[in-house]
Amino acid sequence: MTPWVKICGATRPADIDLLAGAGVDLVGLWHGVPGGHAELGIGALAALAHAAATAGLRPVLVTLQTTAAAIRQVLSAARLGWVQLHGYQPPGTVHALKAADDNLRVIKVLHVRAGDCLERTLIRAYERAGADYFLLDSVTEHGRLGSTAQALDVTVVLALADLISRPFLLAGGITADRAGQLLQVSGHPRFLGIDVDTGARGSDARLDPTRIADIRRAWPPSLRVAAQR
Secondary structure, three states: OOOEEEEEOOOOHHHHHHHHHOOOOEEEEEOOOOOOOOEOOHHHHHHHHHHHHHOOOEEEEEEOOOOHHHHHHHHHHHOOOEEEEOOOOOHHHHHHHHHHOOOOEEEEEEEEEOOEEOOHHHHHHHHHHOOOEEEEEEEOOOOOEOOOOOOOOHHHHHHHHHHOOOOEEEOOOOOHHHOHHHHHHHOOOOEEEEEEOHHHEOOOOOEOHHHHHHHHHHOOOOHHHHHOO
């Protein structure tokens, strides 16, 4: 079956229009990502989240913030119902977020460096805490998180997919061309979709309509995925 497509790092209303027109499912909006190329202030975050929801996209807060109180404050200010915890937030943060709002959808990133999942020993704790989904992403040898354009080894991804009990998205060097290389992953019963940043951008570092259209064609929507919204 085939996946959701999530494009990360929208910063302009034109980005929202582009993603909605391309049939993308989720858009990642950054706040609390110090030095991030797509970092948004609260006002811009709220405006883009509203625009995305109005256009039929699902806006997702992407953050490295660690405390549930700070994250809840941002979610409330921007009226967001989804959050992607992209840092090393402990299971307690997930628990506190879900305890405050059971309708909140939490995506917890599992970071893989040199073939090893850095949160492997915490996976069950994240699941017990209420994480709804996982996102598998690469970490560089120097510890950089997110937008690394480094592809994960398929064998490593499948081993992690078998270990977790939640649906998962895959990030790390995702492009339209890789769809054929990832058939084993996209065929996994818990595979939910892909998360793309670098692979959706042109040489000017802006979201590129041709690349995004190619990604959407390579990873078309399906009834199974639609049913999980």
